[in-house]
Amino acid sequence: MASRILILGGGFAGIAAARRLEKSLRADEATVTLVSRENYSLFTPMLPEIGSGNLETRHVVTPIRAQLSRTTFVLGNVRAIDLAAKTVDVEHVIARSKQTLEYDQLVIALGSVNSTFGLPGIDERSIPYKTLEDADRLRNHVIAMLEMAAVTTDPDERRRLLRFVFVGGGFTGVEAAGEMADFFRSSIHFYPTIDPLDVEVYLVEGGKKLLPDLQAGMGEYSARALSRRGIRVMTESLVAGADDDGLQIKDGPKIETRTIVWSAGVKPSPVVAALPIGTGRGGSIITNADFSVPNYPGVWALGDCASIPAPDGSKVAATAQHAIREGPVLADNVLATLRGVPTKAFDYRSLGMMASLGARRGVAGLQGKFLLTGFPAWVLWRTYYLLRLPGLDRRARVAFDWTLGLIFPRDIAELRVYAHAASTQTPGGAEPAPAALDTL
Numbered sequence: 001m002a003s004r005i006l007i008l009g010g011g012f013a014g015i016a017a018a019r020r021l022e023k024s025l026r027a028d029e030a031t032v033t034l035v036s037r038e039n040y041s042l043f044t045p046m047l048p049e050i051g052s053g054n055l056e057t058r059h060v061v062t063p064i065r066a067q068l069s070r071t072t073f074v075l076g077n078v079r080a081i082d083l084a085a086k087t088v089d090v091e092h093v094i095a096r097s098k099q100t101l102e103y104d105q106l107v108i109a110l111g112s113v114n115s116t117f118g119l120p121g122i123d124e125r126s127i128p129y130k131t132l133e134d135a136d137r138l139r140n141h142v143i144a145m146l147e148m149a150a151v152t153t154d155p156d157e158r159r160r161l162l163r164f165v166f167v168g169g170g171f172t173g174v175e176a177a178g179e180m181a182d183f184f185r186s187s188i189h190f191y192p193t194i195d196p197l198d199v200e201v202y203l204v205e206g207g208k209k210l211l212p213d214l215q216a217g218m219g220e221y222s223a224r225a226l227s228r229r230g231i232r233v234m235t236e237s238l239v240a241g242a243d244d245d246g247l248q249i250k251d252g253p254k255i256e257t258r259t260i261v262w263s264a265g266v267k268p269s270p271v272v273a274a275l276p277i278g279t280g281r282g283g284s285i286i287t288n289a290d291f292s293v294p295n296y297p298g299v300w301a302l303g304d305c306a307s308i309p310a311p312d313g314s315k316v317a318a319t320a321q322h323a324i325r326e327g328p329v330l331a332d333n334v335l336a337t338l339r340g341v342p343t344k345a346f347d348y349r350s351l352g353m354m355a356s357l358g359a360r361r362g363v364a365g366l367q368g369k370f371l372l373t374g375f376p377a378w379v380l381w382r383t384y385y386l387l388r389l390p391g392l393d394r395r396a397r398v399a400f401d402w403t404l405g406l407i408f409p410r411d412i413a414e415l416r417v418y419a420h421a422a423s424t425q426t427p428g429g430a431e432p433a434p435a436a437l438d439t440l
């Protein structure tokens with residue numbers, strides 16, 4: 001009987017593994033099934049541009065069915081993994097029907113979820129920045145804050161409404177804060193009652209510098225570039241919690257605000273956390289260098305949910321760049337196991353890392369030695385990521401959005417307000433509560 005290969009997660013890592021298996025598997029050698037809770041994969045490097053309205057939401061996702069041809073796709077939420085019985089419980093996302101899938105080879109590529117480390121008030125009052133829904137929600141929330149500020153006469157409340165705080169000085173926080181500043185620059189003239197100088201963007205980082213895990217110089221340059229554009233960069237500022245008035249810095253000031261965007265930490269998905277296996281960095285699954293999970297033959301893990309040893313003794317970075325390179329090597333190792341030949345260790349040296357800082361500025365650390373900054377780094381960022389975006393049609397759409405973005409201001413339509421109002425209209429005709437406020 002053909003082996004059953006089951007892949008959990010349709011992100012960078014899961015899709016890369018499935019595509020390689022489709023190419024390399026002989027007919028009847030094995031069946032491949034991929035389970036994911038969205039029917040698309042999200043190109044996260046462009047997510048901050050969704051939040052700022054520079055790109056259309058659909059243009060940064062690629063349907064999974066369009067990327068895979070020989071793989072059976074299941075649109076499901078993974079509810080539980082039983083490593084002893086070799087089964088996975090899945091609930092269909094729309095039909096809510098449940099099924100138990102059996103496997104011979106299990107590939108876990110479930111990524112990570114946002115973590116607020118149990119800090120008081122943060123879960124309830126912050127917007128995470130990880131999924132497409134998060135980015136859309138943030139964009140609508142920010143526009144709603146501008147709409148409210150435009151009619152608010154209380155100067156204290158107005159300041160809170162116009163103060164936008166991003167927490168986390170990694171990729172996401174840095175890119176999102178830069179993009180948001182671009183959004184305000186491009187659209188604030190639509191609000192004649194708001195003085196552009198009253199809009200404040202904060203970037204709060206607990207460590208000594210921005211982009212702490214990246215090449216030396218990248219964080220320093222990013223802080224300078226963002227500060228020059230008026231973004232208040234606060235390093236060595238640990239968050240203590242949040243309440244209705246804003247964000248409290250440990251041993252520091254309270255930043256009064258109605259907008260806290262949280263990208264300061266991740267943890268593994270609850271399904272992974274429940275597994276009886278060794279965990280490493282941030283609770284991720286400890287694997288061998290060939291992605292196999294110790295003590296569980298036929299179980300593999302990769303991407304953000306895995307802690308994979310690198311040749312130099314460190315851990316492989318949890319980035320999209322690494323995940324898309326891990327997938328094919330893992331697929332080859334699964335095949336090698338099926339064919340009874342030795343597996344190979346993952347050995348990839350990053351060519352560099354890049355961040356887009358908004359205002360046509362970027363920063364790129366190349367091969368751990370060279371630093372490219374400013375406009376050339378931004379052009380490199382855009383070119384590289386455009387070419388990596390899956391699907392020729394998506395690339396064309398994003399290129400078109402970017403071109404239009406050079407000419408027209410950002411769109412300030414706040415779509416969610418109307419959807420919310422329609423579904424919450426009270427029978428007596430009373431005004432529904434402002435939708436914007438319940439997002440915090």
Ligand SMILES: Cc1cc2nc3c(=O)[nH]c(=O)nc-3n(C[C@H](O)[C@H](O)[C@H](O)COP(=O)(O)OP(=O)(O)OC[C@H]3O[C@@H](n4cnc5c(N)ncnc54)[C@H](O)[C@@H]3O)c2cc1C
Nearest residue numbers: 009011012013037044045077078111303304318319320321
């Ligand atoms: C805003 C942002 C910007 C980033 N920018 C960059 C960048 O510029 N460069 C870079 O290299 N990296 C970047 N990253 C990091 C990069 O996105 C991750 O390292 C990468 O996505 C990891 O790939 P993965 O396949 O392991 O996980 P993911 O891409 O997160 O995929 C996991 C998949 O599993 C699915 N899933 C999770 N739980 C379940 C469940 N219970 N049931 C069913 N399906 C489930 C998810 O829906 C998702 O499809 C960025 C991340 C963010 C959030």
